[in-house]
Structure formats: structure tokens, C-alpha cells
Amino acid sequence: MVKGMRMDWGRMLFYLLLTAFALLMLAPLVYLASSAFKPTAELFLFPPRFFVMNPTTKNFYQLLLVTGTSFVPFTRYIFNSLIVTTAIVAGGIFISSLAAYPLAKHKMPFRSAIFNMIVFSLMFSPMVLQIPQYLVISRIGLMNTYFAQIIPYLAAPVGMFLMVQFARQIPEALLEAARIDGANEWKVFWVLVLPMLQPAIATFALFSFIQAWNDPYPAMVYSTHEDMKSLPIAIQTISGGAGVVARVGTFAAASFLMIIPTILVFIITQRMVLQTMAHSGLKG
């Protein structure tokens, strides 16, 4: 009896601490959301308040009117980000699932060499390759096009690695049965492999969406025209740069708009992501 009581107290304390920490992690996001809905009077209130008292959507309207230093409307940045991100996610899924199938299931020469190269490229940040990538893009004459912001990011090593690891556990017998029934490799891929890769595809979509959506550098480096810039750059312009606190309301509203889609994508994909990550292990 006494022992059971103590167990429960311990458990309660454990949940209390864990929940407190979880809410602490969430606090900056809650503050962001609450600032996005604050009227101007509350934003500059002293003493500062964490939660909003009289929520308003004025900041969001302001966002549509106020633009950065140029005459490009805010919706244009959203449009650019949507185009680039959608293309990177869709294109990446297509070429990576195509490549994952033979890398996991065919026994062609150079297979392990190619896979080892992918593992090797996990070990450094693509940021160190920016200069040659920039030179390639400007040589092919793709500067200031959407392609420039898309193509370098299609072959993503982390997503590719997860895709191959996941594809390995597709039963060989299943593929063999389809081949005996006369299906060619394309049909095996399209009808059998692709549906079975679904959790890995969802995971790929999540990671490449987050990466593409949040990364300000492609638009910064590969375009010189304001109307080709993406959402993160628009937000930087609104904020006025590091250390400047101007237009806090619109800044918060824009940031809020930018973070919502990433959270939604995670909530939608999370179950399949955890299924995929179970196969993420690396062997030394």
C-alpha cells in the first residue's frame, strides 16, 4: 500500500516535470502566436505581457499592404516559396524513390559504392558546397529562374538514405512473384514498390519540405530580382535586420504564417515518419 502510494507520487512528479519542460519548449511558439494577434497598443505595453488580451487580425491585413523595400506584394513571396518548395518535394520524392528501388533491391555493380557515397555525403553540410553549386547554376544560365532554386536541392542525401534503408525491408519474394507473373521492372516499381514506400515518402516529404521552406539562401544567392525572392527573405526585410525592432506586429504575423505549414506537415506525417525512422540506423 505504502509502496504503491510512493510510486504514484513519483509518477506524478515525473509527469509534472516532463510537462513543465514540454511547455517551456513550446513557450516561444505560443509567444509568437500571441504576438501575431496583438493590437499595436499591446505590443509596446510596459510591463511586457506574454499573452494577448484583445486579439485582432489587423497585423495580417497590414502584412498584405506593407511590403518590403520594393513594390513586390507579400503574396508574391508566398507564391514563390510555394512553387519552389512544392517542386523540391515532388521532384525529390520522384527521383529518390526511383533510385531507392535498385539501390535496395537490385544487385548491380557499383551498388554499394553509390550507397557509400550517399552515406559519406551525410557527414558534411551541403552549405560547404555552395560556391561550386553557384558557379554551376550561373554557368548554365539559370540565375533568376525558379529552376536555380530547385535543381541543386533535388538529390537530398538524408532523405535518400532513409528511403533506401526503408526499401530494403520490402520482401524479395513479393517482387519475384510479380516478375514471374510477367511484370517488367517499371511495373514492379510502380505497382508494388511505390505503394510500399509510402511511409518513407511521407518522411522524405516532411524533411525536404522543412528544409526548402525555411532555407533563405537559395533565393538570396540564386536571384537578384526582388520578385524572385522567397518568404524567409521577405520576413528578414520586414524585420529590418538583426537588432532592429520595427513593425513587430507584422513581423510576428509573417513569422506565424511561415511556421504554421511546417507544424501541419509534421502532424499529418508523424505516424509514418516514426515508422520510417525505425530503419534509420547506420552501421559502423
Place this chain on the structure above:
Amino acid sequence: MSSVNTDAVTSKQIVSKSIVSKSIRSPRIPSKLKLLGADIKRHKVSYLFLAPFLLLFTLFTIVPIFTSIGLSFSYYNIIESPRYIGLSNYRLLFVDDDIFLKAIGITFKFAMITGPVGYIMAFLLAWVISQIPIKYRFFYTLCFYTPSITSATAMSVVWLYLFAGDRKGLINYWALKLGINHEPYLFLQNVNSIVPVIIIVSLWMSMGIGFLAFLAGLQNVPKDLYEAGAIDGIKYRLQELWYITIPSVKPQLLFGAVLQVVFSLQVFDVSVQLVGIPSPLYAGHTILTHLFDYAFIKFEMGYASAIAVVLFLMMIGMNRLIFKWLGRD
């Protein structure tokens, strides 16, 4: 259906014919090469599947590695063509460029704290979550993972307010009210607090892909291992963690470690958003900031490539160590 079958047969016949029909001159190596060639031909379809990925991967990952190394031995300002200058860039970097040496110091200081602390925190939180009932897991996973998917740019609105250097900043407000400080502390301007602030923000964002990998790995440790452990005399949760759980999620631990090394050495975004380029007295200047500064602001591509090569080697070197340490059985 039948047409597919006959197709396969004829292509096989063609392959075998081509092997037979060509005469073999010197028996050893060419025959091996020819066998390889035939093998490649037989797997033509596999390579077709791989082609789009391989093409882009080669063009934007493999070739750039060699281009970077090549350019790092040159003077190149984009307008004129690159001129070979030997090791000058590296000499300049390590002997004369005080700001670069400072950037290395700052990056290391940052990585030495964010790397291990973020890694251990991610693992422990994933472990704790795997211990609680399934219905509660999603809420905690969401709380810990969400910060890592936010954009550094978007979140800067919160950090600039939290760490603001006047009485309106949240931390300063409470520090003044509780009497810890007598005047507002300039978190983002003071050279002593810039790196700690960047570390705190990065730790907040560090429960990323590695955390998910740990979580998934931990949920899939076979239950009978724990039962066997209990028979063998394991009594406490911590014993269980050390003797059963950690060994069975080692592959995930290695994967997470590799990503954590890259994450902690590529610190850049948060620093640029919070303290700008250049930061006050270069106190938030990292290797990647230096690289970006020379590549895309000053357009000295040769010099910037040398910086990129140094950072590349640091990442690979660290990961080799990690592999040696975690990868052995």
C-alpha cells in the same frame, strides 16, 4: 504479358551472344572487364532508375567537392578566370586572418557545447517518451520536435524580444524586477553573452531528425530482451537503459551522432538572425559566416573555397572519430 517475357528472353540472348561472339585476347583482365560490362548491360534498367538521382547528385554534390578543392588553390573573383596560387589561401587563412582564427574558436566553443548537450538531451527525452503510455506520446513528441522545424528567421521575432537589451526585454524585465540586475543587460551586443545566447537558441532547436530516429529506434526494441534482462538480474530502469536499450539502438545512435556533428558545426543561421554580419566585434562570427562573407559579399571565391574545404575536412574528421567510437561492436 507474354510480350514482356519474350523481350526479357531476347535481351538475355543478345547479352550472351555478345559475350560469346567477341574474341578474348589476353585472357585475364579483359575478360573480367568484359564480364563487368555484361553485368552492367544486364542491369541496364537499374541504372536507368538511378540515372536522374545520380546525375543531380554528381553535378551538385560529387563534382562540387573536387571543384572546391581545386578552387581553394586559386585566386578567383568570378570576373577573371581562376589563377593558380598554390597554398597562398591556406597560408593567409591560418597565419594572417585573425578573424578566421577567431571564427574557428567560436565555432568550436559552440559545437563542443551544443553537440554533446543537444545529443544527450535528444536521446534522454526520446527515452523518457518511449517509457510513457502511447496515447500521451504524441503531445510530448510535438512539443520537443516542433522547435527544430521552425525557421531561424521566423523565430528571431521572439528571441529579439526575449533578449532585448532594454527594460522591455522579457529577461531584462524580470532580472530588474527580481533585483538580479540593476540595469538592463545587452545580451545581443555584449561580446560575453552573444555565444551563450546562440547556444541556448540552438539547443532549443536541436531535437531534430536525430531525436525522431532515437524515438523510433527505442519504440522498436524487442520486448523479450527486457524480459531476458529481468531474468538475468536487471532491477533498475537505468541498468536496463545501459545494458539493453543503448546497445539495441546503436545504429540509430550513430545516425543521430553524424547529423548532430553536421548540425553543430554548421552554426550560421541563428547567429546571422540574432547578431548580424558582421556581429559586434565579430563575437558571433562562425566559420560559415566567414565563408558566406567572402563568397557572396566580397566574391573572393578562391579564398572562400579554402574556408569551405577547411570546414568540410573538420566535419569529415569529426565524423570519422564518431564512427570509430560508436561504430565498433
